[in-house]
Amino acid sequence: MITVTNLFKSFGETPVLRGATLTLSKGKSTVVIGKSGSGKSVLMKSILGLVQPDSGTIMQDGAPLDRTRFLDDFGMLFQGAALFDSLPVWQNVAFRLLRRMPKAKARAIALEKLGRVGLEADVADRLPAMLSGGMQKRAGLARAIATNPSVLFFDEPTTGLDPIMARAINDLIRDIVRETHATTLTITHDMTTVRTIADTVMLLEQGKVHWQGTVSDLSETRDETLRAFIA
């Protein structure tokens, strides 16, 4: 379980996070929605240590988050996939594995993970630039799950994809989360993603959690801010 308490972060004079508090329950899928500039990305980057918060605490299983240990058991799908341009697809997927095992074994696992996300073995030796946006997202997803991590983050997983590909990625994420029982955090604008993969939904508004509930609570909410967002 990951607990974020009273996280504050400003960039210059502009406050972005203003006391964000949330809990990512073990084995559950938490989806954070919110307008652009509401602090979703900064929240995710603060948990990862990519942004240093001004104040607040981040705990894992009751102890302060040890980032080295946390990242060793972690996978992430970035908004633009963030595949390394200079490496073939299989080496992107096996990036972490190549430090832990022989090349042949790492490649075999990479091919298996590529198959899991619906990519044929023939893409393995291509460079990322030779793949479509949807294929890059799939490869990024394969990289995220390559080591079967217990924590997975998804940053705008369907942004820039056509509706059919977006549905395919949402279904893949849902199935993978179910299979791996990973603790997941997703940030998105896409309500289809929310309805497909969320156990818990949170609305971030002006740097803090404004609303929290389940997918079924969404349709019944009377919260004006949330209704405006999901309309």
Added chain:
Amino acid sequence: MNPLAAVGRTTLHAVAAVGRITLFTVSAIVHIFRAPFYPRQFAIALMQIGWLSLPVVGLTSLFTGGALVMQIYAGGARVNAEAVVPQIVAIGMVRELGPVLVGLMVAARVTAAISAEIATMKVTEQIDALITLSTDPMRYLTVPRVLAGILVVPLLVAIGDIIGIMGGYGVATGSLGFSPAAYLRNTVNFLEPLDIASSLIKGTAFGLIATTMGCYFGINAGRGARGVGRATKSAVEATAVLILAANFALTAVIFSL
């Protein structure tokens, strides 16, 4: 607006930038001696900085050596000192023009490429991805490039020196009537070990500057295509100025020996 405040603000920004660049450079050098090391990245950097720079370094040195001979010959003729052309070309190429030209060519070619590549990685979140894959960008991106620069730029300088001297040799013997054997003998006999050492020391310093600046500005790039463009421009400008400043400082130190 208070003009004094503007001067103060600019000075503080400049001092802070120098401090950040110094800390980055020290960190890069310290990390060379710390595991893990990425041999594949190092091999790629060696190839890109060294092997692929050879054509531009060779052509620049060749033409400069040839032009230098003509200038020194014309100047020497005014005081009946045409005979010292081989010696002056040798010392000019080895102690000054060779290292500076190679340094500036590396700045144009390598620093620009490094900063643009790393800046693109920054704006496409590839550096964030590295961190989430438990990989330190300093070790994975910076150390292989800086180490390759330190090792390979002195070699480029040595090659540039030789090609520059041979360019001068070609012009001197081909069109100015110098004896080939005498030209080479005068060149070799005139150069001292300190001349060659100063050339290689400058090459090492320029290799460090060119690669460190490329990495620093790349990693600290702003957002989008504009951020990449600014990072590349700043990296090349800073490298060129620092190479010329370092050349002056090193020349002053070596001159005093």
